[in-house]
Amino acid sequence: MNILTSKVEASRANEVDATNIQFGKSYSDHMLVADYIDGVWQTPQIIPYGNISISPATTFIHYGQSIFEGVKAYKNIHGEVAIFRPKDNNKRFNISAERLAMPHVPEEIFVGGMKELVALDSDWVPNQDGCSLYIRPFMFAIDEFIGVKPAEKFRFMIITSPAGQYYNKPTKIYVQDKYVRAFPGGIGFTKAAGNYAACMLPMLEVKALGYDQNLWTDGIEHKYIHEIGTMNVFFVLGDKVVTPDLSGGTILAGVTRDSVIKLLKEKGITVEERPITIDEIREYYYKGELKEAFGTGTAAVIAPIAELYYDGQTLELPPVDEWQISNWVAKHIADIRYGKVEDTHHWMMKVK
Amino acid sequence: MNILTSKVEASRANEVDATNIQFGKSYSDHMLVADYIDGVWQTPQIIPYGNISISPATTFIHYGQSIFEGVKAYKNIHGEVAIFRPKDNNKRFNISAERLAMPHVPEEIFVGGMKELVALDSDWVPNQDGCSLYIRPFMFAIDEFIGVKPAEKFRFMIITSPAGQYYNKPTKIYVQDKYVRAFPGGIGFTKAAGNYAACMLPMLEVKALGYDQNLWTDGIEHKYIHEIGTMNVFFVLGDKVVTPDLSGGTILAGVTRDSVIKLLKEKGITVEERPITIDEIREYYYKGELKEAFGTGTAAVIAPIAELYYDGQTLELPPVDEWQISNWVAKHIADIRYGKVEDTHHWMMKVK
Numbered sequence A, B: 001m002n003i004l005t006s007k008v009e010a011s012r013a014n015e016v017d018a019t020n021i022q023f024g025k026s027y028s029d030h031m032l033v034a035d036y037i038d039g040v041w042q043t044p045q046i047i048p049y050g051n052i053s054i055s056p057a058t059t060f061i062h063y064g065q066s067i068f069e070g071v072k073a074y075k076n077i078h079g080e081v082a083i084f085r086p087k088d089n090n091k092r093f094n095i096s097a098e099r100l101a102m103p104h105v106p107e108e109i110f111v112g113g114m115k116e117l118v119a120l121d122s123d124w125v126p127n128q129d130g131c132s133l134y135i136r137p138f139m140f141a142i143d144e145f146i147g148v149k150p151a152e153k154f155r156f157m158i159i160t161s162p163a164g165q166y167y168n169k170p171t172k173i174y175v176q177d178k179y180v181r182a183f184p185g186g187i188g189f190t191k192a193a194g195n196y197a198a199c200m201l202p203m204l205e206v207k208a209l210g211y212d213q214n215l216w217t218d219g220i221e222h223k224y225i226h227e228i229g230t231m232n233v234f235f236v237l238g239d240k241v242v243t244p245d246l247s248g249g250t251i252l253a254g255v256t257r258d259s260v261i262k263l264l265k266e267k268g269i270t271v272e273e274r275p276i277t278i279d280e281i282r283e284y285y286y287k288g289e290l291k292e293a294f295g296t297g298t299a300a301v302i303a304p305i306a307e308l309y310y311d312g313q314t315l316e317l318p319p320v321d322e323w324q325i326s327n328w329v330a331k332h333i334a335d336i337r338y339g340k341v342e343d344t345h346h347w348m349m350k351v352k
Helices: A059-063 A086-099 A107-120 A193-197 A200-208 A255-266 A278-286 A325-337 B059-063 B086-099 B107-120 B193-197 B200-208 B255-266 B278-286 B325-337
Strands: A030-037 A045-048 A052-054 A066-068 A071-075 A081-084 A132-141 A154-163 A171-175 A213-217 A225-228 A232-237 A240-243 A270-273 A290-297 A301-310 A313-316 A348-350 B030-037 B045-048 B052-054 B066-068 B071-075 B081-084 B132-141 B154-163 B171-175 B213-217 B225-228 B232-237 B240-243 B270-273 B290-297 B301-310 B313-316 B348-350
Touching (some): A030 A107, A045 A107, A059 A132, A059 B132, A059 B193, A066 A086, A066 B059, A081 A107, A086 A107, A086 A132, A086 A255, A107 A132, A132 B059, A193 B193, A200 A213, A225 A232, A232 A278, A232 A325, A240 A255, A255 A270, A255 A290, A255 A301, A255 A325, A278 A290, A278 A301, A278 A313, A290 A325, A301 A325, B030 B107, B045 B107, B059 B132, B066 B086, B081 B107, B086 B107, B086 B132, B086 B255, B107 B154, B200 B213, B225 B232, B232 B255, B232 B278, B232 B325, B240 B255, B255 B270, B255 B290, B255 B301, B255 B325, B278 B290, B278 B301, B278 B313, B290 B325
Parallel strands (some): A171 A213, A171 A301, A240 A270, B171 B301, B240 B270
Antiparallel strands (some): A030 A045, A030 A154, A052 B052, A066 A132, A071 A081, A071 A132, A132 A154, A213 A225, A232 A290, A290 A301, B030 B045, B030 B154, B071 B081, B071 B132, B081 B348, B213 B225, B232 B240, B232 B290, B290 B301, B301 B313
């Protein structure tokens, strides 16, 4: 695929304070833009990062046809820059696109364009341990029409921002039994913009109570566990690892989730993907068998849980430094990303 | 409230073909813009309609904090321009805003700004019967940050577009039993952009089967009726009018819905707001007592239903010209709007 590239005159990469990288504070020199018009993807362009000009009648502002992905690029110990599993994010992006009545973005644009963009802005990829270049692909409907109907024109873009070391202070989690994030027949399994908007108020309410995130449950009984904030969730119950299965269409199929499951199984640990109720978690807790609990996602990778609040009770997890499974898997994923162990799954796609 | 106004040099109002007004094809000369920064609404501005410039990292693109309203202004038979119930749309807008963790828009901006905008662009209000100026107030989050968190800066805007006579061809409705629009604990009662995005694919699928719209049902049993496409729904069962109640938080509290209920009750007709199942509708149908069925909304006002498809069965309604109740209420609302009968409810707010 041909990509038209228009470079900046001078890079802003030196504006980033390498000793204190703040996610989302700076965006790299360039961005990728590709429009879908009359059923055809137009030639993608890599251009200087900057504002876009849109009509106030642009359909996605009003009707929310907008989806995104989160991906990361790393500079490994050999100085090479590589992206973690971009093809898997491309597949998931297209699953979101189908449910939102938007076109697939082909691999040559999504992955090919991403590689070219990251290669061009490789000075923006931090080389400190725990740091990365966060990559944000997104697509939105750009018809200029305020009638309610599926759009016909779309814009796909990629922007990137350096991300610092994520501070893995164990989180305090509130098991949500009032608000509902997702339900069967809805769009919970997609990375649609609207899913996140619906979670802002519940997030504010539990933060005001001293919690970091919601643990979402099903909308019928508020018993079956879905996911945490913007992460998938895992529990170590006795010697088994358990995580909610994806069959209900209410949980995002996390790429980090999939990586964790694959690595744990390879190590010979039993991983069960199945429905889990909060009652089951409580039973294991009172037996002393709730050993570890953590979220997984592109941003935090592995986010340990310090405590779970549910219906008047607080379940406290053991100290994180005693955790065998999640600490191992977190380190192993990091080692793959920074080139310290062999990448047997071919998860790292080198860009240059 | 002070509003800064910057007028166009020459109006484009003559570009509208008065004999063939197409909704959403033209937008009037001016638009209103007001930003919410550091907890304070900045001075609203009325400026020439045109593109806005936003960062690709603007939070609403990614996380969907975006809500809207639909309102209409009419030119009555005395040549006066008046807006239908704008304060009620303001109230509902602020209910949406709260659920989406966005600020209230005060009446002096929402209603006051709307009055001034419509007064300035009054040449854009059509004076043909059945025509109106459609008014679209909307608000979206404008922080430049791609981390998932509630935004702090917001933009409120109003744009307008002339709307022609709505062709009330009775609709063919598909009772949806696979996809779900709204769920208790979710955001179904709001006019959030994301609610509409989730309905695009189901809309395309039923159109491909020859139907105009979905009739949404509850997500648990797919039995309880919610609403139609983007409208509330009413049934005439025997001599009573029945419409789903709003208690579940899954149905939009339509301003047209409210107007219809008030007018019918005044006329002495029994109106029941209560849960309704599709089974009950079928029972009345087979008794010959399903007399009328219609949607209500700002766009169509009253949209008669020709047939309902559910689970292999088609329920055909009697010919619309025989319908007593909906034809009366549609005409009565129109007569209020065009100044042909007294506006006893003070629903029409004159702008000049």
